[in-house]
Amino acid sequence: MADVSVTWLGHGSFRLDSPEGKRIYVDPFLNGNPKCPESELEPERVDVIALTHGHGDHVGDTVALSQKFSPEIVALLELNAWLGQQGADVPDMGPNKGGTVEAGGVKFTLVNAFHSNATPDGTYAGECTGLVLTFSNGKAIYFAGDTCVFGDMQLIGRIYSPDVAVLPIGGYFTMDPREAGVALELLGTKRCIPCHYGTFPVLAGTPDELRQHAPGVDVIDLQPGETTTV
Numbered sequence: 733m734a735d736v737s738v739t740w741l742g743h744g745s746f747r748l749d750s751p752e753g754k755r756i757y758v759d760p761f762l763n764g765n766p767k768c769p770e771s772e773l774e775p776e777r778v779d780v781i782a783l784t785h786g787h788g789d790h791v792g793d794t795v796a797l798s799q800k801f802s803p804e805i806v807a808l809l810e811l812n813a814w815l816g817q818q819g820a821d822v823p824d825m826g827p828n829k830g831g832t833v834e835a836g837g838v839k840f841t842l843v844n845a846f847h848s849n850a851t852p853d854g855t856y857a858g859e860c861t862g863l864v865l866t867f868s869n870g871k872a873i874y875f876a877g878d879t880c881v882f883g884d885m886q887l888i889g890r891i892y893s894p895d896v897a898v899l900p901i902g903g904y905f906t907m908d909p910r911e912a913g914v915a916l917e918l919l920g921t922k923r924c925i926p927c928h929y930g931t932f933p934v935l936a937g938t939p940d941e942l943r944q945h946a947p948g949v950d951v952i953d954l955q956p957g958e959t960t961t962v
Contacts, residue, residue, distance in 0.1 A: 735961040742767025742956035743931045754779040754836035761792030769957035780836040782806040784877030786857030804835035810858030839866040845879040864892045881911040889919035897921040900928030902935025909937045913945025
């Protein structure tokens, strides 16, 4: 069975290719993202979009990509409804925390996250979520989304056993490297892709700092546009 490829697009945005070749975007903040490589600004295809919350730097290009490619969309109930109002092709009803839906042959489970949440026009977008993606090769990737560390990350580790945790480390809006180190301890995950740092000056956390707070963890320090496999 083929691996999952994970490409960081800068900030909290990722492009994944499943073992079956489905192209998945998580929080596709492309245009307007100062760290997104120019070659990634105009996707050639999009099969699935999954969102953690409604802030503009995560919803990003979702509506435009939906109208161009008609991908399956996975987003929390309230955010799903708002996207539909903007002209995106969404399910009749989005899932909520604890729920699992399948899109593109991948299972998407919405889990807890602690962060504020509204759409770019100020509409209430429900609570923020993390995402656990479970692939046909048995691998699971946890996207924490924008969050601080919280004790129930231990439950995410216990229930879903993610092979890789994608964690924000910038600080200011999300957890910093110190909190991310504790998050990895709670999760029990030994591979981490840090994100949501370096985009703007206030997001000052670094992968090297994370390594100091997460001994024994393989910190996969991608540059925007670089890919790793799971």
